[in-house]
Each structure stands twice: as C-alpha cells, then as structure tokens.
Amino acid sequence: MENLGVEKMRQGQRDAESISGLLQQVRQGQGNTADVPGLRQQECVYRLVRSRRKSLALQVSPDGSVIVRAPMRTAKYRIDSFVKEHWAWVEKQRQRLAEQRAKAHVITDQERREGIERAKQIIPERTAYFARRMGVTYGRITIREQKTRWGSCSQAGNLSFNWKLVLMPPDVLDYVVVHELAHRKEMNHSPRFWAVVEKELPGYRARREELKRRGREFL
Ligand SMILES: [Zn+2]
Secondary structure, three states: OOEEOOOOOOHHHHHHHOOOHOOOOOOOOOEEOOOOOOOOHEEEEHHHHHHHEOOEEEEOOOOOEEEHHHHEOHHHHHHHHHHHHOOHHHHHHHHHHEEEEEEEOOOOHHHHHHHHHHHHHHHHHHHHHHHHHOOOOOOOOOOOOOOOEEEEEEEOOEEEEEEEHHOOOOHHHHHHHHHHHHHHHOOOOOOHHHHHHHHHHHOOHHHHHHHHHHHHOOO
16 A cells, blocks of 8 residues: 655645535545546545544555545545545556556466567568668567567667567557667667658657557566
C-alpha cells in the first residue's frame, strides 16, 4: 500500500469556492466519488474510513481501489476536495500497479523460443524493406532480449532488436525498425532525426506512444 502525505492539505482549501456543487455521492453506503473533470465518475470511487486520526490520507490498495482515511469530523466536501486534488497521484499509483502486474506475467520457455524464431525471420525482412526505401545500409542484425530497450544502432551500423517486438502490433515493430535505420542518417534524436523517421512513417508519433504504453507490459 502507498500512503500519501497529508501535509499538502492546506487550510485555505477548506473554503474552496462552491466545490460541493461539483461533488456528489454515489453507491450509497459503499463508495464516494469526487467529480474530477475529464474522468468518468466510477473511476473516482473511494471508500471512506473515519477514525480518530488527525489528518487525511489516501491509499491505493493492491487491487487499485482507493481508501480515504479521515478524522471523525472532517466535512465531506473537504474530503472530496482532497481526493480531487490528489486524483492524479491515484492514477499514477494505479498505473504502477498495472505495470507490476504485467511484469508478473512470465513468458514461458516455449513462448520465448517461438518468439525468437519469429523475430529472426520478421525483423530482418522488415529491416531490408525499409532500408531500401530509406536509402540506407546496415551491418549485422542481432536479435536479443534486452531488459531496457527495443533496439539500437551502433556507429558501425550494426542493428540490434529485442525479440519481444514480435509480441507488439506490426506497426510498432516497423516503427522501431525505421527508428534504428534513421540513425544511419542521424546518430542522435535531433529534429533532423525525427524528420527522417517522419518522412518514412508520417504517423510515427502514435506508434511511438503505443510502444511506450504497451512496451511496459513486456520490458
Ligand atoms: Zn534512437
């Protein structure tokens, strides 16, 4: 469990303008919500536990549910406002939990063997295809299991790719291939580098985002 320091709860916040108008209670008896703009209501459900403590605290349980601990007499609107103020933190904790859960998925030996086989076939194919289009050369291609990266390109032009790219959508795999090949023109991540990537893959930003998002499940 994670606890959030409550010192952030400022005195002046008590008088936050008509905040109670924004807040409502749902699921009587089991959940409370603080209406955070841009979020669906059910995502803001929390369980309120009152006790003889002196301060407010937020907890995210291992299952992602949220508990707010509050003193006996703290007004509901102050609690809601506290939750609302710290909801971004809650989301961050939930994301961290999801990542931990995903990491807990152990790739079996068979999955790995088959994945590496597929990677050794698909990745050189895609590399050859894009290198031709982009007008670049490259040296050796190594397929390996890297802990922290999806691909790399050495000064000499040797490329290395993470076999787990074959667990990703093909668009994402292609993005990594184009990214590494673009380093054959620009050994950096300057605007010129990204222009090379964009020329080949105009929609690369979405692919890069997906790699970031889904990549957490596999690295
Ligand atoms: Zn790069």
